[in-house]
Amino acid sequence: MLRLEGAAVEIAGAPVLRGVSLQVPPGGRVALIGRNGAGKTTTLRALMGLLPLQAGRLVLDGQEAGEVPAHHRARLGIGYAPEERKLFGSFTVQDNLLLPAQVLSLPKAEVSRRLDAVYALLPELKDFAPRKAAGLSGGQGKMVALGRALMVGTRAVLLDEPFQGLAPALALRYAEALARLRAALPDVAILITESSPDLLRALVDTTIQIERGEISAA
Amino acid sequence: MAWLSENGILVGLALLDGLSYAAAVFMVAVGLNLVFGVLRVLNVAHGSLYAIGGYAAASLGLFAASLGAPPWLGLPILLAASVLVGALLGPVIERLLLRRMQDREPVLQLLVTFALFMILEDLQKLVWGVQPVVFDAPLKWLGTVDVPFGTDVIPFTAYQLYVLPGVALATLAILAYVLRYTLTGRMVVAVTVDREAARAMGIDAAKVTMLTFTVGAALAALGGALAAPTVSLVPGVGASTIVLSFAVVATAGLGQIEGAAVAALLIGLGRSFAVYVAPEFEVVVPYAIMVAVLLFRPQGLFGVAETRRI
Numbered sequence: 001m002l003r004l005e006g007a008a009v010e011i012a013g014a015p016v017l018r019g020v021s022l023q024v025p026p027g028g029r030v031a032l033i034g035r036n037g038a039g040k041t042t043t044l045r046a047l048m049g050l051l052p053l054q055a056g057r058l059v060l061d062g063q064e065a066g067e068v069p070a071h072h073r074a075r076l077g078i079g080y081a082p083e084e085r086k087l088f089g090s091f092t093v094q095d096n097l098l099l100p101a102q103v104l105s106l107p108k109a110e111v112s113r114r115l116d117a118v119y120a121l122l123p124e125l126k127d128f129a130p131r132k133a134a135g136l137s138g139g140q141g142k143m144v145a146l147g148r149a150l151m152v153g154t155r156a157v158l159l160d161e162p163f164q165g166l167a168p169a170l171a172l173r174y175a176e177a178l179a180r181l182r183a184a185l186p187d188v189a190i191l192i193t194e195s196s197p198d199l200l201r202a203l204v205d206t207t208i209q210i211e212r213g214e215i216s217a218a
Numbered sequence: 219m220a221w222l223s224e225n226g227i228l229v230g231l232a233l234l235d236g237l238s239y240a241a242a243v244f245m246v247a248v249g250l251n252l253v254f255g256v257l258r259v260l261n262v263a264h265g266s267l268y269a270i271g272g273y274a275a276a277s278l279g280l281f282a283a284s285l286g287a288p289p290w291l292g293l294p295i296l297l298a299a300s301v302l303v304g305a306l307l308g309p310v311i312e313r314l315l316l317r318r319m320q321d322r323e324p325v326l327q328l329l330v331t332f333a334l335f336m337i338l339e340d341l342q343k344l345v346w347g348v349q350p351v352v353f354d355a356p357l358k359w360l361g362t363v364d365v366p367f368g369t370d371v372i373p374f375t376a377y378q379l380y381v382l383p384g385v386a387l388a389t390l391a392i393l394a395y396v397l398r399y400t401l402t403g404r405m406v407v408a409v410t411v412d413r414e415a416a417r418a419m420g421i422d423a424a425k426v427t428m429l430t431f432t433v434g435a436a437l438a439a440l441g442g443a444l445a446a447p448t449v450s451l452v453p454g455v456g457a458s459t460i461v462l463s464f465a466v467v468a469t470a471g472l473g474q475i476e477g478a479a480v481a482a483l484l485i486g487l488g489r490s491f492a493v494y495v496a497p498e499f500e501v502v503v504p505y506a507i508m509v510a511v512l513l514f515r516p517q518g519l520f521g522v523a524e525t526r527r528i
Contacts, residue, residue, distance in 0.1 A: 048418050074420030086415035088408050099408065100419040102401050152420065 001025050002047070002078075002156045002189045007056035009039075009046045016042045018213045019056065024156065024189035024206075029182065031200040032193045034210035040193035041083060043210065044158045047191075048080050049073050060155060074100050079153020081145040083160040083193075089134030093125060093144050096133050100152045118147045121184055122177050139170035146177065156189040157181075163199045171199065178203050225495075230367035231374075232494040233487065238378035238448070240486025241386035245441030246459055247466035248393065248478045249434035255410035255473055256423075256430045259316050260324075262331040264438050265460025266338035267303065271439025272446040272455065273346045275299035276353035279446075283355055292356035293381070296443040304436025312431040317424070335456070343453055350450035356381070357447040375448075382444055389437065390479050397475065406430055410473065462489075465508040471521020481519060 002024045009017040017039050024030045034040050045051045047058065049070035058066040060076055068076060079100075087096050097118060101111045119126045125147050128136065133144060142162055149157050162178075163171050179202075181190065194200050197207050209217040250264045275296045282295055315334060319327045360376040397403035408416040409426045417423050441459070449455070466485055470477035485504045492503040499506075511519055 045414075050414050050417065069422075070417040071420050071422045074418065080418045082415060082418070086412050086418075088404075088411050088415075090407060090411075091404065095404070099404060103405065103420040148419075 001059070001061055002191065003059040004043070004047065005057050005059070007043070007046055007058070008054040009042055009051050010054055011042065011051065015054075016213050017046065020210065020213065020215055021056075022191075022208055022215065024191050026155075026187045026189055027185075028206065029190050029204040030192070031197060031204040031207045032191060032210055033195070033197045033200075033207055034193070035195060038210045039213040040195075040210060041160055042213075044080065044082075044160050044191070044193060047073075047156075047158055048078065074152045075104055077153065077155035079149030079151065079157045081142070081149040081157075081159045081162065083164060085138070085141040085145045087133040087136070087141055087144055087148075089132065091133055092130050093133055093136070094129040096144055097125070097129075097147050097151055100148060104152065114151050117184075118150050121150065121180055122147050124173070139166045139174075142166060142170075142174060143177070146174070150181075150185075153188060155187075156191065157185075159190070159192045161193050161195065163194060175199070175203060226368050227370050227372055228494045229491075230365065230370065230372045232491045234365065234372065234374050234379065235493070236487035236490035237483070238382040239490055240482040241382035242441045242445040243459070243462055243466055243486055244386045244479050244482035245389060245444065246438045247463035247470070247482055248389065248475060249437030249441075250460075250463050251467050251470070251472060251474070251478055252393075252406075252430050252437075253434035254467070256406065256413075256427045257312075257316055257320060259319060259327045259331065260464075261316065262328065262460060263311065263334040263338055264434070264463070265456035265458075266335050266342070267307065267435045267438035267456075268442035268445075268459045269342055269451070269456030270307070270338065271300045271303045271442030272449075272451050273342060273351060273442075274303050274439070275443035275446045276351045276451055277346070279353040279355060280351075289355045289359035292353075292359060292447070296356065296446070297440070300436050300439035300443040303439035304432050304434075308432030308435035309428055311435070312428050316431065317427070335460070339453065339456060342456070346451070348453055350452050352450045354447045378448060382448075385440070385444060386479070386482075389440075390475065393475050402429075462504055465504045467518075469508045469511045469519055471515075471518025474518065474520040477518065477520030 005021050007017050007020045008015065020039065020043055022030065022032065032040055032043060042051060046053060049068060053066050057064060065076060097115060098111065101114055122143055125143060128140065136144065146159065146162065149159065162174060166174060192200060192204065208215055246264065246268050250261065253261055253264065278299045279292050279295045282291055311334065315330065319330050357375050357377045362373045363376045363379055365372045365374050365379065397407055405421050405426050408419065408421055409423045413423050462485065466478055466481045469485065470481035485507055488503045488507050489500060492499045
């Protein structure tokens with residue numbers, strides 16, 4: 001269970017989140033919907049520890065996680081796919097996927113088990129595994145970012161506007177991949193942000209709205 | 219052609235001098251480049267580390283010699299002194315100063331590192347005085363080599379011919395290998411490309427930054443230590459080096475390791491040709507090269523506009 005309670009976050013002194021509470025149960029698929037600037041990305045960055053909580057708490061499976069430094073959140077089992085993909089362009093696709101698992105110094109066997117699982121879920125990644133990430137299209141990059149988040153997201157996976165800027169055909173494939181995740185990862189809590197609820201309707205079980213840094217409808 | 223046959227030796231000397239000079243400048247520039255990559259702070263005080271590396275190496279070498287150490291020991295002493303300077307000053311400067319400046323305005327960062335540069339410059343005068351310090355034991359011990367050049371033979375010190383370029387090439391190879399093929403290197407690249415994404419991948423960016431800064435500081439000190447036997451150390455040596463390595467980094471493009479080597483060579487050779495052919499232009503030539511490159515390629519010779527490569 002990933003639970004955020006009354007989270008307040010400021011960026012450069014301006015309040016961006018004002019008491020955001022949400023929760024994603026294990027196996028839950030929650031959509032966080034809001035306009036640009038509503039606080040979707042900020043919520044995910046706060047969940048990743050990239051922005052400090054001014055108030056409120058983050059609880060992951062009953063453990064307080066609000067004070068855990070950003071670089072330890074992957075170790076807690078939270079995977080994150082930022083909106084801008086943020087792949088490392090000079091690395092191959094496979095090295096991008098491997099990086100977070102290697103940083104955690106997971107045993108080799110476990111790393112390759114996870115890599116195989118990601119390739120099984122997202123078979124197209126295998127096709128461009130040896131390519132440099134810089135050469136990917138935006139849509140392909142989003143797929144890789146999803147795969148990379150899955151490499152360490154054993155408890156929770158946070159996807160920031162995965163459909164933003166995807167060509168229709170790719171968006172369809174991405175949605176299919178998300179649907180496959182449901183069966184393949186029954187214990188992982190998945191939180192997806194999007195500006196419009198339409199794309200996610202069939203993929204999630206809960207939709208919450210965020211507006212000007214506050215949850216407006218759950 | 220007539221000029222060349224008359225001045226063949228000059229050309230040969232300029233080539234050899236340029237090569238050894240480029241080697242020392244490369245060490246400083248590549249460290250500056252690494253540090254800028256992870257910290258995004260242009261560290262003016264990087265030049266002080268070059269000077270302190272040189273002075274520390276000379277002091278340690280002279281001290282060892284006074285105890286009757288054999289002359290060959292001078293070479294490992296140069297290396298040891300730079301590791302010492304990097305390991306002692308690197309973490310202190312990074313943690314106490316640069317880390318706090320990371321998210322500030324670039325102008326403020328420049329001012330603060332410039333202030334640090336002035337402080338270190340004074341400290342250096344306090345410790346080593348203003349009289350030239352000379353430690354040329356390694357240079358003398360290795361002797362000279364007769365380098366055939368066309369019909370001429372140029373006597374050149376073995377130290378400048380082999381040791382300086384050799385260490386620079388080894389540094390280039392090791393850095394390129396580490397950054398590309400080791401996990402630590404990939405973590406450095408990841409922090410350079412995107413600090414926040416790197417942290418989200420589980421990378422301790424603060425630790426990586428301190429490590430990189432320490433390595434960069436040690437490389438600057440090594441540049442100074444290696445150059446020490448070839449020059450007499452005087453106040454101001456740090457200033458001229460930092461300005462020159464800025465020129466190298468700008469010419470190469472930020473984030474370029476191999477590019478820094480090529481740019482160092484270009485600028486080193488340009489400068490030494492000026493010294494032999496038109497000494498009045500010695501100071502101008504490196505910057506003329508930089509300006510010429512930046513006019514046509516603002517991102518530098520090897521810089522990639524969007525994705526950085528290290």
